[in-house]
Amino acid sequence: MRVVSGEFKGRQLKSVPTHQTRPTTDKVKEAVFHVIGPYFEGGRAFDLFAGSGGLGIEALSRGADSCVFVDQQPKAIRTIHENVRLLNIKDRVEVFRTDAYRAIKAAGKRGLTFDYIFLDPPYKKFSYQELVEALLEHQLVAEGGVVVCEHDASEEIPESVGRLNLIKTDHYGTNIGVSIFQ
Template identity: 35%
Template structure:
């Protein structure tokens, strides 16, 4: 795998070992960061179910200020840590091995907020709604965006009192769906690119 844009463009990163890993493709990452080009510079990023850390590292390469990477899998955390160090981004990254629900509670207690959150849980795990409920409203900064990666055949939840669902974009067998805080769009509507 390679970083596809920014200051680390072309640099190689590793994927966690094992058959059950499915790193986010370069095509999907390029499309995602094209859509979010105005959101990423100076952003605080949360990469939930981070795997290799590719999304967080791509964001930092493109100007994000800092990133928090979370995964429950020890091999994923080792790989993400190794990738952060190899790209000399370890000072901008905080990496935690933890169950996502516990990690989100800890981040809430610390008063953390994020401008860009990427959520890539196991596709068949049914974790999408729980992740959104754990993130909104307290962990997503005003104007922030949450992106869920999922199987293209999966229908993503509508949670109107908590957040507003934007577009779903499909890339082969995978898709990404955008969410923002519900209160932010009562008057001005959803941003066009999302």
């Protein structure tokens, strides 16, 4: 697993040493950032169900100012900290070990908003509609912000949630789907 483009292009990232997470492939990362980027002039990222932190780190590499990483698994949190240390980006990140809904609520209480939100939960375990509704309820999606959902290709994704509309859905192979809301 590596950073595909930007400041840290080509740098190898550690992956979580468990079967409970599945890293986003380079092909999928490239496709996602081709739609939402490919490069940014600042902005804040929120990487929920972060795993190794690959999506948030890719956003930082492509110009995002900062990223908040959230995962519930201790091994994932350790891996994110290792990747942050390897890239020397500690001053640009916050890392939290908690449940996604608690993280959403906490970020809302802090008044945070995000330009790029990445949702990559375990496939078929969470409702994307409910996750996006929670992001909107706590006012975390900045005006013009995007929410990227990586999901099982067979999952049905709503056409809109609140003020956000589905702008693109693609499938990669037989089981990976990516849907982007704005």
